[in-house]
Amino acid sequence: MNGAAPSGSGTGAGAERYARDLFKSGAAFAKSVSALDQLPADDVPEIAFAGRSNVGKSSLLNALCGQHGLARTSNTPGRTQLLNLFPIGEPPELRLVDMPGYGFAKAPKQVVEGWKRLVFDYLRGRATLRRVMLLIDVRRGIKDVDLEVMELLDEAAVTYQVALTKADKVKPTGAAFVQKEALAALSKRPAAFPEVLVSSAEKNEGIDQMRLTILDAARS
Template sequence: MTILTPEEQEAQRIEAGRLLFARPVRFFFAAQKLDGLPAPEAPEVAFCGRSNVGKSSLINAVAGHHGLARVSHTPGRTRQLNFFAVGEGTEHPLTLVDMPGYGFAQASKAVKADWQGLMFDYLRGRPTLRRVFLLMDARIETKDGDRAAMDLLGEAAVPFQIVLTKSDDAKPASRLLKRQQEMAEIVRKRVAAHPVVLTTSSAKGTGIPDLRAAIADIAAGG
């Protein structure tokens, strides 16, 4: 039996992530209500975050398809759950889910309540949901909406992993380090939080292989 070093194990994870997203990724469903969701089949990983956190850009970077998720400069533009199949055919191995953003000032209270209700119902009742990647902007402090999202995930008993975005714009370097330390402290206090915080930049490609590897672990049943 061959025993791999930690470096070799990590290289295998990175390669598994690369191979997973060498497959086609396609949009296949959108839902604005819980009763309009597609049938639960493949394992799902969802992306959640404040409006304008760079969620669509990150999904596009992970998928290697820059026109997959719609990028908008209008916060709160995504008002539904968007589903993307990784792999060809009806029996694809994984589904990516783009969740509506939160923290958008332009939306009415009624719309915000509807979106929060949809998010919670999806999180609580989706048997194929394996993990939520909670996106946090590396350049700014944690907002009340971020804490509310973590509370929501905890109440729904859904595992989540924090992903810092836009790390290339978090300057000076000490700002990024402080943000990473803040996130590490947060996950230590959250039962549902994955212990590893990922740092990414869609523009520079930073951390994308690591995020793909984490998703590949989930697709493989890890």
């Protein structure tokens, strides 16, 4: 994408347009990696996406970038088994990283352990990682397995932000209640960013705000 980002605080209609155009015109799938030494150079900031299997990571990535087939979706938990890289912009202004889902992956135990090692090594060793977007299904709320991942992120001192997905599946009052609960749960966690996003990839709700949040995090 050509052109400079609008000046200012990163909010408003101009910033939204810039973020929307950047993600929609400048997003591409680059590669999948199974080890840290396969990652590209630490040349641009990265925003990673984490969440339980089937939380809707691929659908959200597709919505952010306005491309239905950019990230593959599946009803089978655990399909994403590698780190999938999506540069944004030309030349890239940032890179999105789709991490393997955790929780109820339908895979042999040794394969699941391999995924965990890859993810944990990435979280602890990637200098350009600016933030992890921790996706939570609004119908489920924060579960024990999510708390375990938060503990890991706190220990690794990796900033993470909760984003509720599938908001179209509940009433607005229900989403607001879960959002309030999540904020309370995060209030005493040292690495948690103090804002909880609400989104629906299917209805394209909250997507503009998430793009702005991601860009702000990448530039921080």
